[in-house]
Amino acid sequence: MQERVIVGIDVGTTKICVLVGELDRDGKLNIVGVGTCPSQGLRRGVVVNIEETVTSIAAALDRAERLSGKKIVTAYVGIAGSHIESDNSKGFVAISPSHRDIVQNDISRAIEVARAVAIPANREVIHVIPRGYVVDGQEGIKNPIGMSGFRLEVETHIITGAVSSIHNLIKCVHKAHIEIEDLVLEPLASSEAVLEDGETDLGVALVDIGGGTTDIAIFTDGAIWQSVVLPIGGNLITSDIAIGLRLSPGVAEELKITYGHCDPSTIDDDDMIDLSQFMPDCNDLVPRRxxxxxxxxxxEELFSMVHEEIKKSGYDGLLPAGVVITGGTAELPGILEVAGRTLDLPARIGTPLGLHGLADSICRPAYSTAVGLLIWGLRHSSFLIEEEEPEEEGPMDFVSRFGRWLRAFIP
Incomplete structure (x- = not known):
């Protein structure tokens, strides 16, 4: 039996996180390895120094391998950055008159038509995600296979990125001697880890606040409607603290993590922070307020920008499930109240759900993307398909398996 191991690599602006998951006989995903390392060589989710990025990825991989006892050779890799754009597109096809029953090939043809949108030469498609289907005018169909009809329509959400940014990320991962199973948009991955059943049907906005970017994904009717990446994150908060209090970025970051709060009204005027614990030669006191x-x-500025994006989507006031906030910056005390007040929506903090194994150490918003990459891999991994139907293998299954085998030998 093929070893059922899945690896996710979250290449973030602040940290690189590698998670190793193993599927047990009961179908539960156990976390058997965690490796994190401060991120170098990225700015706002985009690679700006290949060698530094490779070194950071390799260090996180080494730690995950040591803890898990597994040799990592392939992984699902998260991608974000302000270069990410998205759009919705429709595709129409006629059903073959020989059978009239919709088969997978009809769906694939419709998706290809929807995919054939004009994009600039400097951009590349990352995902084409079917949102829903229409058969002979009947809407609201999630899976049309087996249905009879003359015309099939699919509505898709297409996510693209800058070719240079995508290829630089791929190059860094390959230089760390890892084969990429799939590039996954980070808010899509995070949604897999933190959204509860029913929220995407009702309508929900996922806001993943990382170090360099804030990723937004809006879901309605069980599918993604809009995705956008804002070039603002926790690092800008740190920068403001450093400038406002005249501190180094490192001390400002420690101050934010240890004493940070988003609501000054909850803090007494005489509550002071002794900077000597961060700088031994400094005896200054800083008002925590x-x-x-x-x-x-x-x-507040960040959530105002998020509110503008929700308005652009056309779903302002139409998200009954509210907003789910995740990512490392979501761990700031008081952020939930600021989000609810600024967005005028119910809000909750999103933490990874349904984990086993080393779950206690990563059951935090900062690990949502990495956990989501494992869940994405679990839903798309080839070994599940091969183990479900080992007795029969069609021509396309062989081509797919041969392609994966061939990639292992081609640098």
């Missing part, structure tokens, strides 16, 4: 005021201003 002032720190909170700096953080609040940037967080």
């Amino acid at each position: 002032l720190l909170a005021e700096i953080i609040q201003a940037r967080v």
Whole structure:
């Protein structure tokens, strides 16, 4: 039996996170390895220094391999950055008159028609995600296979990225001696880990606030409607603290993590922070309320930008499930109240759901993308298909399996 191991690599602006998951006989995903390393060589989710990025990825991989005892050779890799764009497109095809029953080939043809949108030469398609189907005018169909009809329509969500940014990320992962199973948009991955059943049907906005970017994904009717990446994240909060309090970025980051809060009204005026714990030669005191005021201003600005994107989607006031906030910056105390007030929506913090194994150490918003990559891989991995129907293998199954085998030998 093929070893059922799945690996996810979250290549973030602040940290690189590698998770190793193993599927047990009961179908549960056990986390058997975790490797994190401070990220170098990325700015706002985009590679700006290949060698530094490769070194960071390799260090995180080494830690995950040591903890799990597994040799990592393939992985699902997250991608984000302000270069990401998305659009919705429709595709129409006629059903073959020989059978009139819709088969997988009809769906594939419709998706290809929807995919054939004009995009600039410097952009590349990352995902084409079917949102829903229409058969002979009947809407709201999630799976049309086996249905009878004359005309099939599919509505898709197409996500593209800058060719240079995509290829630089791929190059970094390959230089770390890892074969990429799939590139996955990070808010899509995070949604797999933190959204509960029914939220995507009702209508929900996922806001993943990382170090360099804020990823937004809006879901309605059980499928993604809009995705966007904003070039603002936790690092800008740190930068504001460093400038406002005249501190180094490293000390500002520690101050944010240890004493940060998004609501100054909850902090007493005489609550002071002794900077000597971060800088031994410094005896200055900083009002914690002032720190909170700096953080609040940037967080309110961030959620104002998120609100604008929700308005652009046309779903302002039409998201009954509200907003789910995740990512490392979501761990700031008081951020939930700021989000609810600014967006005028019910809000909750999204943490990874249904984990086993080393789950306690990663059951935090900062690990949502990495966990989501494992779940994405679990749903798309080839070994599940091969184990379900080992007795029969069609021509396309052989081609797919041969392609994976061939990739292992081609640098």
